[in-house]
Amino acid sequence: MFFFLRFLFFILFLWILGCAGDRHHKIVVSTLEQKMVVFKDGCPIASYPVSTSKFGTGDAIGSYKTPVGHFILRQKIGSGLPSGMVFKDAKPTGEILSPNAKGRDPIVTRIFWLQGKESCNRNAYKRCIYIHGTPEERWLGYPKSYGCIRMSSADAISLDEIVGQGAKVEIIEKSL
DSSP states (O other): HHHHHHHHHHHHHHHHHHHOOOOOOEEEEEEEEETEHHHHHHHHEEEEEEEETTOOOOTTSSSSOOEEEEEEEEEEOTTOOOTTTEETTTTTEEEEETTOOOOOEEEEEEEEEEEOSSSTTTTTTTTTTTEEEOOGGGGGTTTBBBSSSEEEEHHHHHHHHHHHTTTTEEEEEEOO
């Protein structure tokens, strides 16, 4: 009987996991335009300037390139924390930076951790490829990152309020 109940719990867990997640939103990032558009049920609802890698596109470990293709937003980190909160190893440090703070370029405000769904982006999760806030807001619209997709802190908070974990993400090398 114990094993049967355990099996039922496992099946219920898998069902909940499969049903959980944002099925209405999709994020599309254009490395060509350095722009992100958020769609809800196929209709565009938000657009943000971003910054992708200054090294171009690719998925090789250690390349500092932005991977392309289809992803899932596997984890959202930082919801409810103040704008400008600095993260180290995906954990808040307690330090807060204002936009365009001089001297450093840490990950701030929110982290949207991406997991690749194709062979061309299979390393994204272990490479810690994120969509995240940056204090280097003056460089949005230009390819200046080290692989991640950067956005302003205000835009990262807005995105956090719109999309949920499990949302689809597509990074493309053409116009939107």
